Amino acid sequence: MKPKLPDSCPSCESQLTVTELSCPECQTKVSGKYLLPLLLQIPEEEQQFILDFFLASGSLKEMANQMGKSYPTVRNKLDDIIEKIKKLQPKPAL
């Protein structure tokens, strides 16, 4: 089973950060505090949707055919993900 990358704390639901990265070959470990990339902060199903959309050359019609859904349903899903990502984007400092 492929383990699912958690995107929020199972205890308090806050956004998780990356504190350790390791090399599977030589076991070198890097410690620090890194923010998860924006696309990893959304649920896996939405990440897959974005990947499929990219692989369909950005064609909503093609996506609708693949998913067996109507065109406006797929467009609405994309719009919802766009809204979610806009909210997750760090606000520019004034």
Add this chain to the structure above:
Amino acid sequence: MKKILFNPFEQFSERPLILFGIAATIVLSMTGAFFNARFDGVLDLHFSMPTFFSNTLTDNAINIALLSLTLFALGKIRNNKTRFIDFFSASLIARIPYYFLPFFNWNNYIYNETEKLIQQFLTVQPGAIPEFDTIQMGILALFAIVSLVFLAWFIYLLYQGYKVATNAKGAVEVVLFGVTIIVAEVLSKIIFYLIN
């Protein structure tokens, strides 16, 4: 099956919806004429004699066009990405349940019984209570209940179509949708008054 009956707009693209909607509108306009039904308003159904296929088809075409245009106007204000074709397919499909109500007027039963009831009210002495036939009242009450259920189904389908077309969420959208349906009904009554 539940999705097909209550929200086909999520699954089916506009082409099959429109083709099925047009075919159903034409066929059920014929049955509507056979049962002497007039759809003389976006939310209206009346029985009158004589009714021809051209009458019911024109009624339905006007209602579909009005619903599509008024909902599209609202949809464009709420979400600029909406397409007219999605409101057109929603209006075509949502009205289908309504087209089955004329079947109740088998052998002009509803029309004749309603006429009798009106006559009873008109001929009764002032202050007296008209005598009603229990079976007659029961069937008319059943027709009224079924009509309300099918009207609710029609409005529910239309809202699902609107929701998918505009990505509508929340109570404000429900209120705006309701107001738009009332506006469409008023406009349809004016148009039917002018052409009939």
